[in-house]
Amino acid sequence: MPLIGTAGHVDHGKSTLIERITGRDPDRWEEEKRRGLTIDLGFAWTRLPSGTEVSFVDVPGHERYLKNMLAGIEAIDVALFVVAADEGWMPQSEEHLAVLDLLEVGAGVVALTKIDSVETDLIELASLEIDEKLAGTTLEKAFVVPVSAKTGAGIDRLLGALDDLVAHVPGASLARPRMWVDRSFTASGAGTIVTGTLLDGHLEVGEVVEIYPSGHQARIRGAQSHELSTERSEPGRRVALNLASIDRKDVGRGDMVGRPGDWESSDRIAVSLRSARYVEELDRRGAYQFHIGSAVEQAQIVGLDGQVAVLRLSGPLPMKVGDRYILRDTGRKLVVGGGRVLDPLPPNTARALRNAREIDPEADPAEVAATLLGQRGIESIDRLLRHTGGEPPDVESAGEWRLDSSTIERLETRAAELVQKEHADRPLRTGLPLATLAVRLGVAPEVVEMIVDRSPNLERVGPDVSIEGREVEIPRESIDEWERVKAVLEKRLATPTVAELEVDPELLHLLVRRGDLVRISQDLVYLPSQMRAIEEILRSLPEGFTVSDFRDAADLSRKYAVPILEWTDRESITIRSGDHRRVR
Numbered sequence: 001m002p003l004i005g006t007a008g009h010v011d012h013g014k015s016t017l018i019e020r021i022t023g024r025d026p027d028r029w030e031e032e033k034r035r036g037l038t039i040d041l042g043f044a045w046t047r048l049p050s051g052t053e054v055s056f057v058d059v060p061g062h063e064r065y066l067k068n069m070l071a072g073i074e075a076i077d078v079a080l081f082v083v084a085a086d087e088g089w090m091p092q093s094e095e096h097l098a099v100l101d102l103l104e105v106g107a108g109v110v111a112l113t114k115i116d117s118v119e120t121d122l123i124e125l126a127s128l129e130i131d132e133k134l135a136g137t138t139l140e141k142a143f144v145v146p147v148s149a150k151t152g153a154g155i156d157r158l159l160g161a162l163d164d165l166v167a168h169v170p171g172a173s174l175a176r177p178r179m180w181v182d183r184s185f186t187a188s189g190a191g192t193i194v195t196g197t198l199l200d201g202h203l204e205v206g207e208v209v210e211i212y213p214s215g216h217q218a219r220i221r222g223a224q225s226h227e228l229s230t231e232r233s234e235p236g237r238r239v240a241l242n243l244a245s246i247d248r249k250d251v252g253r254g255d256m257v258g259r260p261g262d263w264e265s266s267d268r269i270a271v272s273l274r275s276a277r278y279v280e281e282l283d284r285r286g287a288y289q290f291h292i293g294s295a296v297e298q299a300q301i302v303g304l305d306g307q308v309a310v311l312r313l314s315g316p317l318p319m320k321v322g323d324r325y326i327l328r329d330t331g332r333k334l335v336v337g338g339g340r341v342l343d344p345l346p347p348n349t350a351r352a353l354r355n356a357r358e359i360d361p362e363a364d365p366a367e368v369a370a371t372l373l374g375q376r377g378i379e380s381i382d383r384l385l386r387h388t389g390g391e392p393p394d395v396e397s398a399g400e401w402r403l404d405s406s407t408i409e410r411l412e413t414r415a416a417e418l419v420q421k422e423h424a425d426r427p428l429r430t431g432l433p434l435a436t437l438a439v440r441l442g443v444a445p446e447v448v449e450m451i452v453d454r455s456p457n458l459e460r461v462g463p464d465v466s467i468e469g470r471e472v473e474i475p476r477e478s479i480d481e482w483e484r485v486k487a488v489l490e491k492r493l494a495t496p497t498v499a500e501l502e503v504d505p506e507l508l509h510l511l512v513r514r515g516d517l518v519r520i521s522q523d524l525v526y527l528p529s530q531m532r533a534i535e536e537i538l539r540s541l542p543e544g545f546t547v548s549d550f551r552d553a554a555d556l557s558r559k560y561a562v563p564i565l566e567w568t569d570r571e572s573i574t575i576r577s578g579d580h581r582r583v584r
Contacts, residue, residue: 001236002166003197005057005076007100009090013113013149014082015042018058020149021159022046043195043238045226048163049156055197055226055238056080075180075197075293077169077236078162079108079139085118085126085146089133095335098276101137102338103324107169108142109161110134116148136277171236175365175389177201178258178318179239180293186248191221194251195240196294203233203241203257211246212256212318213265218246254295256318264386265316267297270346270356271325272339273309279336282327288336291326292317299327303349308342308356310349319344321368321388322361343372344387365390377407378443399446411441412455415448419458419465427475428506430513431466462513472514478507482516489527493534494556497523520567524560534564535573544580 006014018024024044042058057076079100083093100108110130115123127144134140143161147154179196187193203209205220222242223233233239241257256263275282282301290299295317303310319341327337340361346352355375359368369384370392380400381391396403403411418440422432434452438445452458452465459468474482485503489495498508508525511517517525526534537554538545551561565581568574574581 001053001055001234002077002169003055003057003075003236003238004078004080004162004166006080006082007096008082009084009087009092009096012082012084012087012090012093014080015058016149017080017082017111017113017147018042018044018056020152020155022056045238048166049159050163050167052163052166053226054162054166057197057238075199076105077107078165079105079142080162081108081110081139081142083110083112083126083130084114085112085123086114088126089129094133094278095276097133097137097139098278098335099326099338100139102274102276102326102335104138106138107165108139109158109165110139110142110144111154111158112144112146113149115146115153116151174202174235175200176258176262177203177235178256178263179203179241180295181251181255181257182253182294184248184252184255187242190242192218192243192246192248192251193240194243194255194257195238196257198233198235198237198239200235202235203239205231208260209241209243209257210260210262211251212258212263213316214250214255216246216250217260218243218251220244254293256293256295258318261382262386263318263320264344264383265318266344267313267316268302268310268346269313269319269341270308270310270343270352271341272356272361273301273304273307273327273337274339275337276335279334282337286336287330289328289330290317291328292319292323292341298330303353305353307339308353310346310352310356320386321359321372343375345383347375366393370395373402374404377410378403378447396450398450399444401444401447403447403450408451408454411443411447411451412458414441415451415465416455416457416467419467423467423470426506428472428478428504428510429464430461430472430510431464431470433463434460434465435463437465472510474507474510478504481507482511485511486527489525489530493526493530493554494560495524495526495530498525499523501525521563524563535568538568538574538583541583543582545582546579550581 006018008014022044044056045054047053083089112123112126123146130144134142145154145158145161147158177198177200179198181194181196183195185193203220205223208217208219210217220241221244223230224240225233225237284301284304288299290297290311290313297317298314300312301309302312321341323341325338325341326335328334329336342356342359342361343352359371365388369388369390372388373379373384373392373395379402381402382400384402385391392402396408415437418437419432422429434448435445438448441448452460457468458465481504485501488501512519515528518528518531519525541549541553547558547561547565550565551558565574569576572584575584
């Protein structure tokens with residue numbers, strides 16, 4: 001459903017015009033009705049002559065309530081810009097136009113209101129002035145329609161112009177749903193209610209949603225759109241959600257409702273940044289507010305290069321590439337710039353500014369994801385989806401990770417260097433443990449597995465990674481030591497401990513890896529022939545034997561019997577039940 005948003009100077013007749021068109025007064029608050037001044041966002045809806053149902057968001061025109069205006073204007077599809085014929089173009093007219101221009105709202109019509117109170121020649125002069133003011137903005141082709149909400153003059157023509165514009169509004173995305181909250185309150189007997197415009201996707205009664213950025217979760221107990229209950233909320237519609245399992249204080253304006261895990265919040269972003277046309281240059285030292293959806297955070301420009309910038313926010317917000325935002329100078333209380341989010345999780349500032357120029361926020365999500373992956377080298381598919389809504393095509397995968405080709409080559413080269421160094425430092429080792437290699441490369445183990453599988457120079461040897469075809473032999477200087485150890489072990493099953501054998505740890509490691517020794521515990525090693533003898537002893541024992549039975553049969557103390565049987569249990573040679581065992 002198309003969303004039409006008003007804009008324009010205070011007291012130029014926005015709310016009155018909406019009431020004339022829809023039959024509904026968008027001013028909700030008693031103070032608004034008493035003062036005749038829109039303070040907060042107002043909402044109404046109707047069907048245009050074509051039968052198309054549309055929503056209206058009525059924003060305040062007074063400069064003191066610009067923050068409220070910004071909370072409702074980002075989601076609009078068509079602008080209904082209002083200028084009063086008796087006053088003409090005013091300061092807030094200029095600032096509201098700047099907002100629409102910076103948000104790239106290109107579909108709009110100008111309602112020249114209160115024509116019943118002025119002469120015809122003044123209407124013509126006001127129309128010419130409006131055309132001049134719109135020149136060079138996204139609304140420069142907007143029609144100016146003189147109207148009177150009081151008499152109804154020009155209303156039919158205005159509705160026709162709106163009908164033509166909404167007919168060309170592209171359909172909402174059916175991807176990840178999200179709704180910026182612009183109101184939250186507690187209804188008697190219902191609990192917490194939040195309202196907003198569902199920008200994308202669908203939300204259904206009964207499903208669990210997450211409140212971003214806080215992470216609180218809630219269940220949709222009920223939903224309404226245009227005062228009618230609905231089981232499934234459609235994209236582009238004004239929606240009221242009744243949320244269960246969440247307190248009113250845990251959700252409010254500036255929060256976003258979406259599905260759990262679909263979004264990631266960030267307080268540092270790379271953006272395109274365009275100045276409002278009445279601003280000569282943005283100062284990095286300025287104090288700014290960052291507006292996106294219904295949210296607002298303090299912002300600092302930490303990097304600026306032409307029309308790209310890196311911003312640091314006072315709090316994290318859920319964003320994706322392409323999201324539009326507005327920057328407001330808190331000192332001057334003036335909208336000074338805006339643009340699009342280019343990277344919700346940028347690298348260091350200098351690199352972020354370079355990378356940002358490569359990102360096209362209007363490109364297909366898959367193409368944007370491919371660009372981000374090329375810049376990051378390696379990234380999880382979940383994060384790419386959260387940041388772009390798309391998955392890069394034709395790239396290498398390793399579990400949840402996606403890698404570009406240059407990163408694979410770099411990792412393979414570095415992995416080979418690390419394995420070669422391990423061989424040089426520990427020549428008796430089979431290789432570098434895969435888990436250790438993953439830590440040193442700074443990647444997940446599944447990425448290392450993929451790198452090794454692809455590499456013609458590396459291979460897996462058990463839990464280790466080795467240079468392809470490398471054979472580890474006992475060095476000549478260690479042969480005598482191995483023969484000594486073997487001779488000592490062959491004498492009896494009550495063997496010396498590892499410490500008592502006084503064997504080189506690297507040689508011991510190699511002998512265990514080669515199968516020349518069996519390590520049954522931290523302190524004990526045996527020859528394979530000794531383990532076969534032990535297994536024969538076990539097979540000679542009756543079913544249900546105890547540690548004492550084995551100890552006596554093998555002529556060993558508990559110091560040896562217990563670790564031997566624990567090893568045979570682990571190797572499934574024996575099966576233990578309480579204090580009794582049997583041979584499998």
